Amino acid sequence: MDANQTDVASHSPSPRQQKELLELIEKNNVATLTEGYLIISSQDVLKTCAYYVGTWCVEWIGDETLGDDGWCWQPYSRDSEYERTFEEAKRLLESWQRLYHS
Secondary structure, three states, X not given: OOOOOOEOOOOEOOHHHHHHHHHHXXXXXXXXXXXXXXXXXXXXXXXXXXXXXXXXXXXXXXXXOOOEOOEEEEEEEEOOOOEOOHHHHHHHHHHHHHHHOO
């Protein structure tokens, strides 16, 4: 599996998305958060029943016994159709990044 590919078995974000979300979590003062507060990652290749371009989020649930230090990690959006392979979804993501960041 590619180092940046989503860990399908545990349905976890890619290492890049994990790092991004953890950095955003650190910037928040949990004392001021309300239940349901979301932090959303940038797009990456994810997989549930097939590969797609999408985002992850972490939701503040306010109870450390229910999640990772009060945060619940979960898929947030599916921004593309399903693709047959990781490589096809990655090419789609890269084409979108070239289009919107050029």
